[in-house]
Amino acid sequence: MKVTVERAQLLKSLGHVHRVVERRNTIPILGNVLVRAEQGRLSLKATDLDLEVTETLPAEAAQPGATTVPAHMFYDIVRKLPDGSQIVLESDGERAVLAIRAGRSRFTLQTLPESDFPDLAAGEMGHAFALPAADVKRLIDRTQFAISTEETRYYLNGIYLHSADSAGTATLRAVATDGHRLAQVELPLPSGAAGMPGVIVPRKTVGEVQRLIEDSEIGIGIELSTNKVRFTIGNVVLTSKLIDGTFPDYGRVxxxxxxxxxxxxxxxxxxxxxxxxxxxxxxxxxxxxxxxxxxxxxxxxxxxxxxxxxxxxxxxxxxxxxxxxxxxxxxxxxxxxxxxxxxxxxxxxxxxxxxxxxxxxxxxxxxxxxxx
The missing domain is CATH 3.10.150.10 (DNA Polymerase III, subunit A, domain 2)
Known part of the structure; x- marks a missing residue:
């Protein structure tokens, strides 16, 4: 693999994907980011097995290929390279290293094979709809503070997203509670969301979506199945498992x-x-x-x-x-x-x-x- 990419774009994309990677991992491959060079683009992917983020950015791929490198170290290297520099990434499959060159700087990172990298296969997503970034931001910002941090009540560790009837109007409703306080926000049900299952989006996923929205002014695509959710925000695709539990009947409180x-x-x-x-x-x-x-x-x-x-x-x-x-x-x-x-x-x-x-x-x- 050999690819040339602009530093500012690579840094921004790595900033989005490396956050998913936990600092301490018992499985070495989960500490890495998957780097794949294809015709005219470079894609980066990171996962913690519950959440997966993929971002694609323009690049000059002289030689297509893929490898995985330590995510946080890769991010720190790119962050410290000079502004405006062109970064060349070149992997040598035989030596299992990725060479990073920019100006007079040169680094080599140990790699792990692409074939070891897990894929959070989303399967069939039965419901798909789009929302303006401002609406998704409002749903999250106005409810996130009430998400429970008590791990024993795991079904409260996220935002409950579902369709509801509000005074005869179909709405998309977000609810969070920790037992002491409850927050409920709703907006008109978007086209394609009718009949969607009620899902609990985990706290970590909510936080990542919130950060990604801050960099976005465009519409956000949301796809759902009974056990996964996918958010498409520009060039970023975030796929997450849902909390497998039953949200309480909050209407009673x-x-x-x-x-x-x-x-x-x-x-x-x-x-x-x-x-x-x-x-x-x-x-x-x-x-x-x-x-x-x-x-x-x-x-x-x-x-x-x-x-x-x-x-x-x-x-x-x-x-x-x-x-x-x-x-x-x-x-x-x-x-x-x-x-x-x-x-x-x-x-x-x-x-x-x-x-x-x-x-x-x-x-x-x-x-x-x-x-x-």
């Missing part, structure tokens, strides 16, 4: 009859919670919300360090209520509110609270209270 409505300025509320929570302990993090007509008093008490209170003018006309929340969870949800005002629908100190954006539709959040 979304309160329907919370009759006490609080409307707060999102920025004032966020800043006030942030200020008073400075006093809270790492373990406690509890902030008390004392509600009365037109007024909200936020209080944090920490026996070890002191207390803090802050008063806000709000829209509230129901009975007085004291309720406590984890301040970090409150801040996480406040950060998702896109408009100027947040609406909190409350019932009593022991029941979940429903939070949504007063102006933007399609997103809602549920937060379990704390005892204070």
């Amino acid at each position: 979304i309160p329907q009859n919370n009759d006490k409505e609080l409307v707060v300025d999102k920025h004032e509320f966020e800043a006030a919670v942030d200020r008073v929570s400075t006093i809270s302990s790492e373990r406690g993090r509890a902030v008390k919300l004392a509600l009365s007509a037109g007024k909200l008093v936020l209080t944090v008490t920490n026996p070890d360090s002191g207390s803090a209170t802050e008063e806000l003018e709000v829209e509230y006309a129901s009975d007085a209520l004291d309720i406590g929340f984890n301040s970090r969870y409150l801040l996480d949800i406040a950060a998702q509110i896109e408009g100027e005002a947040a609406v909190l629908k409350l019932a009593d100190p022991g029941s979940p609270t429903l939070i949504h954006d007063r102006d933007a539709k399609g997103a809602l959040y549920v937060l379990m209270p704390m005892r204070v």
